[in-house]
């Protein structure tokens with residue numbers, strides 16, 4: 022690769038301090054290039070990335086088919102509005118519908134936006150029978166825009182932003198009896214993550230989704246699954262609900278959907294989708310040809326490289342490693358939760374020093390909910406890099422005091 026010179030990390034940080042709003046806590050490093058499971062900073066240091074793109078880079082950095090598809094599309098047609106038909110959006114919608122439950126797609130650019138669409142669709146659909154309440158789960162995460170934030174039953178994200186949008190009821194996750202108490206003839210929909218991601222990689226009981234499906238069917242409410250984080254291949258199937266026996270009425274997905282290119286989607290069953298009539302909802306950039314080509318290339322890569330099978334292998338290998346570490350330090354590791362390349366390790370202590378210690382050793386990981394180490398590695402992670410990354414995490418965990 023030709024040498025490209027970059028401003029130093031310090032120079033970029035200084036620029037941010039002057040010109041970029043400080044709403045993110047950032048690591049003091051400017052990243053300039055990525056390839057597979059590695060990423061490089063402006064000083065030329067290489068990092069092993071076990072949390073690539075906050076879950077967006079499910080194929081690793083710069084996956085070749087996605088790069089090629091975007092390059093090709095950029096030179097052909099960058100953007101046209103949704104007042105026209107376009108080939109790539111139709112093809113991507115068909116590909117997603119055929120790999121899920123035969124529904125119809127509305128495209129947007131992010132997870133929050135997909136959930137906004139779902140909440141609006143639920144209310145439009147429910148308005149025929151005076152239903153507007155949306156039931157969501159504690160420790161859930163649905164995004165930062167107002168309806169998605171109101172759906173997010175975590176008070177820390179609401180602080181100082183009130184009032185929230187009315188009409189949301191919160192119930193404990195993985196608790197069918199609490200859901201049963203909450204779902205009534207005012208309920209338009211239940212919105213739930215099949216596995217809670219930001220909430221700590223919380224995997225519900227095997228019958229949970231089926232139980233919610235039955236409650237929704239019995240009481241006339243829609244079941245809407247937020248698969249923004251679980252979606253597109255991460256858990257060993259295209260969508261996490263496919264490990265259960267049910268199908269949802271509505272599903273949202275973003276993050277991994279287009280291999281790292283901004284893209285969100287709401288898929289709605291053909292019974293529900295017509296409630297979103299022309300003029301009722303829109304997204305200017307939603308379903309643009311670049312994102313849709315990237316999405317098609319993501320699906321093509323997952324299929325061509327057998328990556329739906331690879332996710333569970335990676336998850337199991339991490340589990341085996343962490344089980345060993347737990348046997349060594351049982352006072353530090355409370356629980357290990359994995360489903361494909363969603364990996365959560367709950368510690369008995371603050372997990373942020375583990376993130377910092379790994380960064381010093383040039384391995385990128387995440388912590389959530391204070392005590393949970395979260396890894397969302399790419400489906401293309403090799404066993405060699407997996408083992409190398411685990412050894413670094415283990416070294417840092419061993420230094421912790423319980």
Ligand code: PLP
Nearest residue numbers: 131132133162163164218249250
């Ligand atoms: N829903 C879930 C389950 C998520 O994990 C996230 C982001 O972490 C969102 C929604 C919001 O997605 P975005 O940041 O793309 O708006």
